[in-house]
Each structure stands twice: as C-alpha cells, then as structure tokens.
Amino acid sequence: MSTAMPFDTDAALLTEVTAAVRTAGRTLRDRYTSHARGVTLDEIVHEIHANDDAVLDVLREPLLQARRGSRWAEDELAGGALPPGEWWVVDPAEGNINHVHGMDDWAVTATLVRDNQPVLTVVHLPLTGDTYTAVAGGGARLNGRTLKVSAKTDLGAALIGTGQARPGEDEHTFRRIGDSVTAMLVNGLVVRVSVPATMQLIHVAAGRMDAFWQFSDVRSGLVAGALLVSEAGGTVTDLAGEPWHTGSRDFLASAPGIHATARKILSPSA
Template sequence: MEDELGGGDLPPGEWWVVDPAEGNVNHLRGLPGWAVTATLVRGNRPVLTAVHLPLTGETYTASAGGGAHLDGRPLRVSDTEDLGLGLVATSQARPDEDEAVVRRVGVSITAMLSTALVVRASVPATLHLLTVAAGRVDAFWQFAGARADLLPGALLVTEAGGRVSDAGGRPWTPGGESSLAAAPGVHGQAVAALTR
C-alpha cells in the first residue's frame, strides 16, 4: 500500500503492511518513540508481525496462535481488573483528521480522565499497543486510524491475552471507525467509558 496513513479494509488476499518509520514525527524531532513495522495480513486479519524499536534495540513479534514476544520472551497483558487503577492511552489518528473525529477524541479523553487513574495521549498508536501487550498499559483506544498503526499491535495484544474490539465492544476490523485494545479485566469498563 502506498499510503502509510491509509485506513479501511485491504483488498482480498495476502498483504504485507510495512512502515519504515512508524511515529515519524517523533523520529524527525529526535524523540525515541518510533519503530519499524512489518505485518502479514490475510483476509484483513494480521497473522504475523515484527516491530523493531531502533533506539532501544527491542523487537516485538507475534504470530496468530503462536503468542507474542519481546526479544524472545513471552508477553502477557496486565491483570488489572479496576480501570480506576489503570493506566490508559490514546493517539491522534492523523494530523488532518476530520473535525467530528477530533471532537470524539476530546470527549473520550474527558470520559477516561474521570474513569482511569492516568491517561496518556501521544503518537504513534503502535507503541501504545506494544505497551498494552507487555502489560505496562491497561488499555488503548483510537478513533479512525491508519492500518499500519493498528495491525501490528492488534495481533500483539491478542496474542498476549488481551481483547481487541471497536470502542463499542464489537469485533475490530481495519475498516472500522474505532479500536480498543485492553486487558480482559478492564475491557468492559473501557467500553462503558467510551460509549457514555
């Protein structure tokens, strides 16, 4: 795919979705939050992914049914069961986002500020999803979004035992209008906060 910010479902078949500088605004500003990603997608489902963080040397990998790993060590999402004690994160989908999506993001951040312990907001989405898979962050949500940002993390979170859905709790697809990745113990609470 030529458009790194492209969203929506992929055409039928197998596709590699690659981003050589996921979080390129961070890369350009000298911040450490960027990665190189490659994800194999079959039938709009990620089945194999690798995410490498050049500045830390960490490599996250996952395969459908094979688990999620950080430098070969298994990953597990957090066991948090109270979102009021949770650390959550969100990300801006794109710089030129539609005004309705921007407003929805603002409302969701406000809802989470009154529900979760701490709310983080930064880019890129992939790095937040890595932290959910590693059990460091309890939930991540985003409205709209680019395939390259969400596909690697969706597989990593699922394979680490997390739940990935849309913000309303329905099955997530790359063509959906939202995404939510969370530890099972807080997923329902996050859906409730995002759908108030």
C-alpha cells in the same frame, strides 16, 4: 475465498521478516539525530518523506520475496478494508514525527495481513534493539520472551492511552478525542495522549499499560499492536464490541478485566 495458511507456515516466515525489519531499522537509526530537523512545515514533511523512502528502499523487496504472491499496501495513512488475500502493511518509520524532532518513540513495523486480519508482525525499536513479534496462534514476544497483558480489573487503577491517528482529522473527530480523554481522566488512573499508536500498544501487550483506544481506521498504526495485544491475551474490538479488523472504524485494545468498562465509557450508547 479464504486464503488461510497453517500456523507453521507463518511461523517459519517470522525469522526472515525479523531480519528484514532489523536491517531496515539500522537505516532509520543512521538517519536519527538528537536534535529536531526542519522548522517549516515543508521542511518537516520533506524529512518525513526522506525517512520513509530510505527505509522502504531496503524493506519492500525482501518482504515481497519472503511471501510470494503477497501485495503491498502503498499508503501508510490509509484506512479501511483491503481486498482479499495477503498484504504487507508496513510503517517504515512508525512515529516519524518523533524521529524528525529528535525524540526516541519510533520504530519500524511490518505486518502480514490476510483477509483483513493481521497474522504476523514484527515491531523493531532501533535505538534499544528491542524486537516485538507475534504470529497468530503463537503468542506475542519481546526478544523471545513471552508477553502477557495486565491482570487489572479496576479501570480506576488503569494506565490508559490514546492519540491522534493522522494530521488533518476532521473537527468532529478531534472533539470526540477530547471528550473521550475527559471521560477517561474521570474514570481511569492516568491517561497518556501521544503518538504513535504502536508505541503505546506494545506497552499494553507487555502489561505496562492497560488499554489503548483510537477513533481511526488507519491500518498501519493498528495492525501490529492489535496482533501483539491479542496474542498476549488481551481483548481487541471496535467500540461496538465486535472483533476488530482492518475495516473497523474505531479501536479498543485492553486487558480483558477492564475492557467492558472502558468500552462502556467510550461508547455511552453501547
């Protein structure tokens, strides 16, 4: 059964969610160092979990209280469709691996997903203070300024990106990533391969990049960017060309003018 809500109801929630995410961002910023923390794998994993736990301590309850009856998607690396209803899909430290290595590509994200479609999102970058927001049907914004995707129509002029969704993917996925990067290097202008996905997707939404693809169904890395790009006028599908949702197995978000060409290159059998 559909749980569709009026746009005004979702829009009214945005201020509260933005405040909660910015508060959580201060916690993550206070934990940041400009040098790498951890040498062994165990040490790095410990730092990553410590970041997650610290942010969730201040973020989880405010979000659940903001939307009564909503549920929490526990595993940030999980993929696939969620049960019907409203779920918070949150990454308390999107780009956590960058944070613990003293780099600056990280954020706090919170997205309300309704019946497997993102309907509201906040992406906050604590080091710059920038906040990206979107509500389904209401456009995408950066610090209140409307965002619009690139107007490019030539893939040969496009800045495009991809990245690894999670550690320990199977060898087939890694080879598929490698083959797709090669294909895009041949057909595009420049290819960025980096993590996390959200930090590339905000650039697509803002028209700074032209496309991003990923062979993954990890929800927390895609829901925020999917909504931002679509609300900024972009096209977001799976590689079969079907509208993307949390149950999709792969992902392509791009400026409309290059989407068909990019999808053909990434899915030669399409």
